[in-house]
Amino acid sequence: MIRRHHSMLLAALWLSAFSLSSMAAGNADAGAEKAVTCQACHGVAGAKSVTPDIPLLAGQHEDYLSHALKAYRSGARQQAVMATFAQQLSDQDIADLSAYFSAQDSALRTAKSGD
């Protein structure tokens, strides 16, 4: 099992090293395990934030979530709590988390004029 995890880790490292970071393929199942920390504030499945200043993540576009996490990680987008967490994330972690949250049942939708 440990060996298997190692090989997965190596595969993840290889992917992040040799592909453009934005092209890392996300794994929603892996993201679910990594998302435990996030749910303390963003709620179960990122669908019910504990306070209204915290965004809903469930169902949000996968590539937007990745973009946001990378911006928090680089400091281009500044928010103290998110910076702390994002700085611990690899490109693969970000891809997995984005795949997971984007796949969750959502209260979010595209707001069209006239709605």
Place this chain on the structure above:
Amino acid sequence: MNYRQPHASLPRSSTRPLVAGLLAGLLASIPITGALAQDSNGSAAADIEAGQRYFYTCTGCHGIPGYNNVYPTYKVPMIGGQNELYIINALKAYKNGTRQHETMQVQAESMSEQDIINVAAYLASMNSKESS
């Protein structure tokens, strides 16, 4: 015109109900109650219909399913149903430049504080699941 910040807190003391009552009375006596009335969060009252009208400007990007930001390429976020205070904070951050996105900064700069509150309330009102 100054508006109270969302979640602005009153002094914690036994006089709090009294202070709140006086404040409410004072606000009710001001003619422009639409702009200065307080909701339960202590923020300026939102006009959802005005927010809906204002949002027409935003639909060029946020109203088209799967519409892409040009560079870097990612789909513009879905904001229908998003939490109200998050939207308010995001627009204020674009407006004051602490959050950077060329188009959003230009848009937010032209928004008044009341516009921001209205649009956020309109978007949050689309959440049928009643998230907090």
